[in-house]
Amino acid sequence: MGIKSKNVCDDQVFESIFKSYAKDIKRYIFSKTRDAQIAEDIVQDAFVKIWEDCEKVLFDTVKNYLYTIANNLFLNIVKHNKVVHAHQQINGKTSTNESPEFLVLEEEFLIKLEKAIKDLPEIQREVFLLNRIEKKKYKDIAEELGLSVKAVEKRMHGALLVLREKIGNI
Incomplete structure (x- = not known):
């Protein structure tokens, strides 16, 4: 298989990943949400997930994995908001x-x-x-x-x- 790739669990490697991709992922999510705070939260959550799963994450695929995680977190928020909206519609004025x-x-x-x-x-x-x-x-x-x-x-x-x-x- 050749030379072993960088270990994502290494603090310096993880920090370099964060510095390399955090801003771009935040821009990507902001383009979907138009809310800077939500975009920031999603980026933080994505990096936490990467850190928690760092043993399973390959350095060569970390960028794609981060974008996938961030997008899934965004979709979860959208799904949650749809459920909340539907619940509010069902309850109508009874929730006043x-x-x-x-x-x-x-x-x-x-x-x-x-x-x-x-x-x-x-x-x-x-x-x-x-x-x-x-x-x-x-x-x-x-x-x-x-x-x-x-x-x-x-x-x-x-x-x-x-x-x-x-x-x-x-």
């Missing part, structure tokens, strides 16, 4: 910290608000929805509807007056 009374009042308020918006004159409702729901600026609404900014302001003001009268301060 709000009291049942608050939830009933909130639902009643939302129904009242929807009705009040529905009852607005068309010209006011359109401006209100474009501004408050679609988050458009008065200038953009004016351009879209072919109005002046003052006309948009006047319609929005009228809509807010009507809504405040029907449901209180919003």
Whole structure:
């Protein structure tokens, strides 16, 4: 088989592996996560795994092994997040910290608000929805509807007056 390759369990060899590959693996994982802390954690965990299995790891394959471990750790996080998300979807609003009374009042308020918006004159409702729901600026609404900014302001003001009268301060 020839000359024995470097021993990954040797402190100096392991340190040289870390210096050679840690930054590249972190960049690779960061490109997937877009979270520097998660990328750093995965890199640390990958190197811990290499150290724990250093007797089994060949120096010539350590780079590929590190990338495989890091990628698997990333995939485990993705899988975990999917499970958490699915659990949250199943539980829906039952996992809220709000009291049942608050939830009933909130639902009643939302129904009242929807009705009040529905009852607005068309010209006011359109401006209100474009501004408050679609988050458009008065200038953009004016351009879209072919109005002046003052006309948009006047319609929005009228809509807010009507809504405040029907449901209180919003």
